[in-house]
Amino acid sequence: MPSTPAIRADRGQPSSQAGRVALNRGFLLVCLVATNFAVLLLAVLLISIAYKGLPWLFDFASIKASFSEGGDGFAGFKHWFRWEFFTEFTSRKAKSAGIRAPLWGSVWVCAICALTALPVGVGTAIYLEEFAPRNRVTRFIQTNIRNLAGVPSIVYGILGLTAFSRLFRVFGADEAWSIGDPESLFYLQLPFGQGVLAGGLTLMLVILPIIIIASQEAFRSIPNSLREASLALGSTKWQTVWNVTLPAAIPMIMTGSILAISRAIGEAAPLLVLGVPLFISNTPINMMSDFTILPMQIYNWASRPQEDFHGIAAAAIIVLLVVLLTFNAIAVFIRQKLHRSLA
């Protein structure tokens, strides 16, 4: 019992001892209830989603057939899934609706978001931690970044609409300037409109403060002795950052960043403000392609009157959860793999 030392310290006051043990037990109970409450809620959520959604992801009849007499066992696993849920576009009939457009849209947007947010975020953190002088200006920037992390994401949507979708209207409102063939990978238009680039950059704004703060924490956790050793050998500051500090900080940076990107996948509000459409019959082919995202599709299906749509909404939630858990697993893996003791 972890409580024994406390009781031993109070020996000599037998009258209050029973009361204190009771208090200790009571406290333990409260903590247990609190823990289990959260776990229970999560369990209820997961079970109800799985119950509703799994029949739309798996073909149970086919699984049953595989394991009944004369079935092909595990060899027939290809038929266990409702592949059409991944390969079909959305439809007014839940049975033939799929998540092809929102799944690919989410993938494109998050890839752009990650590719832009990482260099900018880590770069900012390197400057602030390794190079910036400790003065009033730096403190001002610092405070602002911390405040930005608390800004509701929908506000970034409005910023993204003005800054990326419309490029402050400097190109006029009616026609877009464009270069190249709209069907090719290198098509570009100004302003960006509602394309994946505008969406990805808007999500970058949402997660940038989180990545900066996480990366700063990473640099701060590196013992100063490492930097001093490097500088003492005659390295420049840049060499120290590139060869010593950054490699040591990468596991922590990656963990923070991947968690931030997982958040970006789940964001719907900023992209809704951008005017991203929901129905779309093609997957993105270049930076300017229209797209839609999983959270928007899930919300729309969940608010439909027909019961079947609630089922495919749950199935899409399962897909989103699997994507998120995969990202988190990657974060854990990187942390374990790259972590070296600095002591």
Place this chain on the structure above:
Amino acid sequence: MPTITRRAFRRAVLVGLALTASLPLAAACRPTAQDAQNMKGAIKIDGSSTVYPLAEAVAEEFRTEAPKVRVTVGLSGTGGGFKRFAAGEIDISNASRSIKKAEAESAAKNKIEFIELPVAFDGLSIVVNPKNTWVKSMTVPQLKKIFSASDAAKTWKDVDASWPANPIKIYAPGTDSGTFDYFKEVVVGKDGKIRADITASEDDNTLVNGVSGDENAIGFFGCAYYFENKDKLQIVPIDGGKGAITPTHETIENGTYAPFSRPLFIYVNKTSAAKPEVKHFVEFFLKHAGELADDVGYVALPKSVYANAEKNFQAMRSGSQFMTADGESVSGKVTDIYK
């Protein structure tokens, strides 16, 4: 966007950008008389989330009709859709109410003309809990007593003396929705106010659950949600002077379920309508709106209205028939108003 006008093209030359790449494209996109299978281009639709399921269904069917035309449908809401429509960002705006004066003005300011086309009916269903034994039907004045901010009946007895003195619980769509706007206009009038002590939700399924779980509840939402949840809810027939009428496909279509059936619209940008792919899409929309409306839980308009819409579209008649010259909105039966 694949459409590049000569104006944009000229500008591109001015800045010296990608001259050679744009040339063949500008030529390819000039409207030509080709059949639907070979039509190309993009159609941007945005607006009401109520009209969305219908537009989605039409766009889905249009995929087989013209596979190379890329149709996108958004759901920024009726007001949000009109904003983008007035800015010239979209070709078609979905609306669960007719255009407002301010919206028409801001479109006119940007030199955007629109063609107004009603596409389906959405019935508003007023529902109570199945355990509610006292409500058999209601009149609009009775609804006003419940929903108006100035009358604010606290209990059912305040509405009708023969009903029990149970407190009334109200479930209603969010104030931003077209459904709320329409209900408000019918029940308390344009200048009236709906009381504030209601449970509001943007998700109508939440309202269904709210009403089905509370004996003293009353709520309203689109008929599709009632049709799908008939076992959990009790419909309130509406007495508009000609006896109590329950919303069904028939009573909504023939207009006897008054005043709670509202038309849903699409507004087409006149400049866009000249493009063959948009023209073909709108024709396709009007032709199939009736049958597809049934599929997604709405009700088809009378055939005469579709015929008028088709006629107006071919004639490119711009402006709203649901708004007087001074910008007042016109209320009444679609068959009477829309010519």
